[in-house]
Amino acid sequence: MKSPGAAEGRRLVGLLEDALVREARLWKVPVFRNGCIQGADISSSQHQQMILWLGEMNRLFLFCPETFALGVCVLNRLLSTVKAQPKYLKCIAFTSLVLAAKINEEDEVIGSVKDLVERSGCNFSTAEILRMERIILDKLHWDLYTATPIDFIHIFHALLVSGHPHLIPSIGLSPVVDSSPDPAALPCRPGHQKMPPGLQVALWTRQVQHCMACHQLWQFKGSTLALAIITLELEALTPDWFSVFTDLLKKAQVRGRLLFILSFKMGKKNLPVVCISETRVDYTENTSIF
Numbered sequence: 001m002k003s004p005g006a007a008e009g010r011r012l013v014g015l016l017e018d019a020l021v022r023e024a025r026l027w028k029v030p031v032f033r034n035g036c037i038q039g040a041d042i043s044s045s046q047h048q049q050m051i052l053w054l055g056e057m058n059r060l061f062l063f064c065p066e067t068f069a070l071g072v073c074v075l076n077r078l079l080s081t082v083k084a085q086p087k088y089l090k091c092i093a094f095t096s097l098v099l100a101a102k103i104n105e106e107d108e109v110i111g112s113v114k115d116l117v118e119r120s121g122c123n124f125s126t127a128e129i130l131r132m133e134r135i136i137l138d139k140l141h142w143d144l145y146t147a148t149p150i151d152f153i154h155i156f157h158a159l160l161v162s163g164h165p166h167l168i169p170s171i172g173l174s175p176v177v178d179s180s181p182d183p184a185a186l187p188c189r190p191g192h193q194k195m196p197p198g199l200q201v202a203l204w205t206r207q208v209q210h211c212m213a214c215h216q217l218w219q220f221k222g223s224t225l226a227l228a229i230i231t232l233e234l235e236a237l238t239p240d241w242f243s244v245f246t247d248l249l250k251k252a253q254v255r256g257r258l259l260f261i262l263s264f265k266m267g268k269k270n271l272p273v274v275c276i277s278e279t280r281v282d283y284t285e286n287t288s289i290f
Contacts, residue, residue: 008162016155016251019147020223026146027073028080029218039083044215046086047079050093051213057097057120065205067104069148071097072212073222074136077146081139088132091124095132099144149208149222156230156248157201163247204229227252 030037032044051072058068074096078084084092094117101110110116114126137144207229211217217225227248234241 009159012155012159012162013251016152016159019151019155020253022145023147023221023223026077026143027221029076030079032215037079037084040079040085042079042084042086042089046089048213048215050075050089053090054093054097055209055213057094060119061101061116062109063097063101063105065209066148066150067097067100068209069150069212069222070100070104070145073146073148074099074140074144076218077140078136090122091128091132092136094120094122094124095129095136098129099133099136103145147222149212149225150205152223152226152252153201153204153208153229156226156252157204159248159251160230160244200233204233223252 030040030042030047032038036043037047054071054075055068058065058071071093075093078092078096098110098113098116113129117124117126117129204226208222208226211225211229220228230248231241231245234244238244
């Protein structure tokens, strides 16, 4: 009789392989030359500010983190495909988020496009958004759903829970995400802050959202970004991190040198809004737009 755990592991590896195939086929980011997107007048700071604004809109509309991540991926794919003018950038970004919401969110959460525009405070017309939708869909061949960094966070988390159950009590991994934990009610040993069940994956999700808005990290695919975040966390939280890391590295088909470069940038360079190399995290702090 086959082990249920082994069957679940094979299922998760299959999900990971499918996500990697989608990523290899669809992942694109703009190429920057002299501080601007190649062939356009959109600067890296304008691009970064637009991603941060998308994070604000995602929170305002109560969309899930997966919608934000997909919206950013759609925006990046379009900007790497067409020569967009800066005056259209906000409309493109807003429409990318709307299209992502139509894929990920329930109809009652989205509401009408007119309502979303009014709540955003933008002066777009509904006709402009619908026209931009058609342009994006046409340029991206109606194939919007790529695997995002947050997709990989969830898959890697599930693989850790399935393949390394001994980590569950040591670093707070849980297959169930509790969206409203109370950190203050949890005991913790000196020098280490205990995580509520499921908050680990929520923390990784928040970190990867920050990284998606950091221009120093745009060159890295979502699978590499997610794995680097998890690797840095595991190294800080468990002595058994290296064997777990090599297992995930093999499954993710990520080159070790590339992951080392990314981990070094994230952990040692103190990048803006990316502070994930510290062992202790204050879960009560609420300074993030995500």
